[in-house]
Amino acid sequence: METTGGAVTARGLGKRYGRSWALRGFDLHVPVGSVCGLLGPNGAGKTTAVRVLTTLLRADEGTASVAGHDVAAHGDRVRRSIGLVGQNAAVDEVLSGRQNLEMFGRLHHLGSRRAAARADELLERFRLADTGRKPVGAYSGGMRRRLDLAASMILAPPVLFLDEPTTGLDPRSRDEVWGAVRELVAGGTTVLLTTQYLEEADRLADRISVVSSGRVVAEGTPGELKSRLGGDRLDLVVRDPAALAGAAGIVRRVVGAEPDTDVENRRVGVGVEDRVAALTEVVRALEEQRIGVEDVVLRRPTLDEVFLHLTEAEEETTR
Amino acid sequence: MNATAAPSAPSAAGPAHGEAGGFAARVRWAVADGWTITRRDVLHWLRRPGQLVAGLLFPVMMLLMFGFLFGGAMTVPGGGDYREFLMPGMFAMTMVFGVGETVTAVSHDMARGVTDRFRSMPMAPSAVVVGRCAADMLRSAITLAILLGCGLLAGWQWNGTGGEAAAAVGLLLLLRFSLVWLGIYVGLAVRGEGAVTAVHTLEFPLGFLSNAFAATATMPLWLGTVADWNPLSSTVTATRELFGNPGWGGETWIAQNALLMAVVWPLAIVAVFFPLCVRRYRDMAG
Structure with missing residues (x-):
């Protein structure tokens, strides 16, 4: 795979809705094998960035590549290299967990027998084997999320996008999802996750990009960002x-x-x-x-303090 | 849970995903992917047979209501058999009324993020809309078969040849086929549950503002003209002719050319909405 030094690279991305820009001058570089946290409040542009990078949305400005493929010119190649876990658990609620995974496996062209085998593997791995035959509608929030993660891992994609993976989950389910993400990372997957929770970014991400008003306003390891607030x-x-x-x-x-x-x-x-x-x-x-x-x-300052400091500074400069 | 990625994880770069594959291979995958989406609906029916049956009962109930409850109050032009007159209208109206289910299914997938998941996957871009259409057509065919059976039990019959009757069934399914594309487009384009309510509401004027139950000649001129040009009216008139059932007749051009228009209308609707659906699915503006 021809990579240009990063699993995800964005330069000057812009996306406009009517007259307002959801993204403007958005730059990002995520090295292969790392976990990048996009941290920002609601409406900062995190989800728009993920939608552009996963080919769901076409940018109005700038360029981006994922796994070495340009998202605008080679969307089909990008889609072969990514998994996406959106804000909703995007699984079929009527079907069972196993039927869901089989369906996604077939859509990945595994063939019915391999799709079934892969479904069993993933159910086992995400501790859903016991409930694999129940309809997803009867699952808990954490189980749905794990199924959602499993569905995005059918082909073990090199780059995984997680858009607010633990929003609305209770602490126990959140820990389950965090555990599953850590295992994927240990297996070599590059992860880009968005979150509003500093704790989540602190716990999961190697590097954090703070997003405010459609662009990255600060970037670094959690420790670097903390020391930037004056020790x-x-x-x-x-x-x-x-x-x-x-x-x-x-x-x-x-x-x-x-x-x-x-x-x-x-x-x-x-x-x-x-x-x-x-x-x-x-x-x-x-x-x-x-x-x-x-x-x-x-x-040391908490990331909350860093975050408030950075986004307040951003609001003052844009005023 | 294992601490490592499953070693047997199929590779994304495997030959199954060779993008090189020629036109034939692409068509083969598009068909396979479309079938996987259709199959999803079939699995829904198997898991929730109650819902399928409830969906089938509604048109049967309508048919019984119009056939027996209101039947005594209606007179048939030329003094023909009331139920023979009624059934083609009921069949065609059922083809209109099922569109709400298409819109509901599509907008539910949109709201739940399922559509986005499909769009982020390396599957054939046509598969989601084509698979949806195939599933809805399959259900429509089952619905229509049951209605035809109920009609026969209620005393309806066709008086033409078997070939003419088959052509009438074909026209009814063609109308539904065109409306499925309209429904898919509405489901993709309009956000929120409001779309579903709106479509369910619009089914009524579209269904009743036609010649299914009343002669357009008895309506005020402007209303009658609208009803005459309702695509449903052309299908109703054409199926009455093909089944050899009594109808309203009518002197207008549109009534005289019902057979032609029962083909032209649906094809025109498909010609407009099929490309809109594919484009909307691919680009999903907004």
Whole structure:
């Protein structure tokens, strides 16, 4: 397979609906064998990007290739190299799980006998063998998702697209889906997944591309994105709510930056550069002023904080 | 679950997917893929026979209602047998009324993302719409066979030759065939459950604004003209002629050329909507 250095490459993709652009200047590079998380809020353009890359939608601008094939010129070759798990569990609810997989196997031209054998293998692998003969309508959400994943793996495609694979699932079903995705990755599949959940991107993706207003506004490993928010954070919780202002004053003086205060949780937080010095200085000053402290932690920022920071910055620049 | 991809996973680059295959191979795959889609519907019937039976009972109920409930109140032009007059209209109207099921099936697949899954797969692009059409035609043929049987039990008969009767059945299925393409297009083009309701509602004026039950000559001129030019009217008149059942007659050009128009109308509808369906499925704008 002639690859141009990436399993998925997009340059300057644009897609317009009427006068508004769902995608504009969308660039992406996903190396072979990696897991890329497209992270962004609803309406950021994640699903539109996936629809263009899976040949479901034609872009108005730019170029993209998947598994080395141009999506506009060689859609048929792209379709031979991908699996797609969309936002809905796109399986037939009247048929059984086995009948679904057999049907998709036949459509992949396996022939009826091989399609049946492959269906059994996949049911076994995704722990659906016991319920393989029940109608899918009777499946739980997690089981449907696993069947959906199985259906996209009939031919073990080199590139798998997952569009919000765990939206609407309970935590147990979500863990099941995450487990199944990790196994696919261990088998060498390149995965592009979209998600609104930072935790999901953090847990599954090697690299994260933050999408906002139709383009990628930041890209890196989860660790890189976190350190981009100015290093670690110091959080402290005071015992007496009345002491909150005093504690905030100390933090402001020692660190030289305006802290965030959270009255409800009696918490003061601030980004710090010199971790240990800031911690010892603050604790000593609090002791001197006899401000009782319940908890002090130094921590890395959560992806939620990174994400809010990046998308807020994006909104300001586009204004 | 195993920790690795199943070693027996068939390769995507296998010969089964050789894109090189010539025209004959492509046609063979298109037929195979279309059959797989049709087969899906057949499996639905086997898994949910109750739904199939309920779908078949509706036209039978209509037939009994019109044949026995309202029958006494209607007089037949020329004093012919009422049920002989009625049946061709019932058959043709049933061909119209089944379109809602096509729209429902197509829009349900659209809403559930099943259509997108098919479109992201390396299957023949014609297969989904052709397979859908074949499944609906299969069901229509079964429905029509049952209605013909019920009609015979209710005292209807054809008075022409067997060949003429077969031609009448062919015209009825041709009308349905054309409306299936219209239904597929509506299902692909219109989003949401509203489309289904709209089509079910439109079936009634399309079914009744015709010469199936009333002579168009008794309607106000403009309404009668619309009813005359309703494709359903041409099929009804043509099947009455072919079955040798009593009809309204009529002096207008469209009534005089019913046989011709019962062929031309459906072909025109197919000529418009078949290419629209294929294009809509492929590009799925929006």
